[in-house]
Amino acid sequence: MGKLKRNQVKPIKVFQMKQLPEDLQQTQDLVVDHVNKNIPLPNNLDELVNWYEDDGWDLLVGSWGSDHIALKLFDLACLKFSDAELAANLDEPEPITNELRVAFAREQISNAFETSDGYDCPSVHAVLITKEDGSSAVLGWTVEIHGQGGPVPEFQGVFSSKSDFYDSLKDFDRLDLLLDKDVDELSDEAILKLWTRLNKKQ
Numbered sequence: 001m002g003k004l005k006r007n008q009v010k011p012i013k014v015f016q017m018k019q020l021p022e023d024l025q026q027t028q029d030l031v032v033d034h035v036n037k038n039i040p041l042p043n044n045l046d047e048l049v050n051w052y053e054d055d056g057w058d059l060l061v062g063s064w065g066s067d068h069i070a071l072k073l074f075d076l077a078c079l080k081f082s083d084a085e086l087a088a089n090l091d092e093p094e095p096i097t098n099e100l101r102v103a104f105a106r107e108q109i110s111n112a113f114e115t116s117d118g119y120d121c122p123s124v125h126a127v128l129i130t131k132e133d134g135s136s137a138v139l140g141w142t143v144e145i146h147g148q149g150g151p152v153p154e155f156q157g158v159f160s161s162k163s164d165f166y167d168s169l170k171d172f173d174r175l176d177l178l179l180d181k182d183v184d185e186l187s188d189e190a191i192l193k194l195w196t197r198l199n200k201k202q
Contacts, residue, residue: 010101018055024048028129035137035160045158052127052139059127060141060153066123067162070142070169071112073178074194076120080108081195101195102188113180118145122154124169124179126162140165142177 020028030042042048052060077084083096086104096099110119122142130136140156159165169177172190 003081008032017120018058020056023167024051029131031139031158032131032135032137035158036135041158042056049139051153052141053155054135060125061143061151064120065126065186068124068166068179069113069116069121070177070180071109071116071121072125072176073109074174076108076112077105077175077194077198081191096150098188098192102191105191105195109178109183109186113183118143118151119147124166125153126159128162129160138162138165140168 001080014069024047027042027044027048030039031045034041062112062136077095081101083101086096086100086140088091089104090100126142127139127141128136129139137161138161142154142156144154146152156165157168159168166179166181169179170182170185171177172186175190175194178186
């Protein structure tokens with residue numbers, strides 16, 4: 001690689017974020033008003049979402065970065081939360097108890113977070129949107145990595161703030177998703193409830 005001559009400045013590449021089109025800016029303003037003034041969501045919300053998932057991708061993944069990942073807990077539970085799976089992982093045969101079920105479930109949750117390649121634990125992204133008057137709202141996504149297929153965004157909805165978005169994912173009744181920051185709040189009772197619900201379907 002050749003050396004730069006003295007006083008020769010190497011050009012710097014400048015990447016500019018794409019700007020939201022004017023018609024979608026109006027849509028975005030209506031989304032903010034929905035959160036702050038309780039008006040209906042605009043009918044073309046899907047167009048705004050699609051723009052962020054395509055032309056506005058850098059804004060989606062770079063607005064606040066990704067503070068958290070979320071385990072697809074229900075999917076994991078469908079595969080792992082069963083007495084047969086637990087028994088197959090015991091060193092020695094022993095009666096299956098609720099204590100063993102909870103310990104096994106927590107081990108599977110921990111392993112999933114530690115070994116995820118972005119599919120089982122999608123990243124969580126909040127995009128702050130604002131109006132000229134200073135009012136704001138948040139659009140929320142999870143983004144899965146599908147191997148060579150790349151990142152796949154899943155729109156989660158419109159929220160008043162980033163914390164409101166995170167709280168919406170903390171549903172200990174459905175347990176579809178589990179944020180990494182909420183693992184310690186997941187109770188033994190919630191685990192056993194999910195375990196029982198899944199095994200009743202078998």
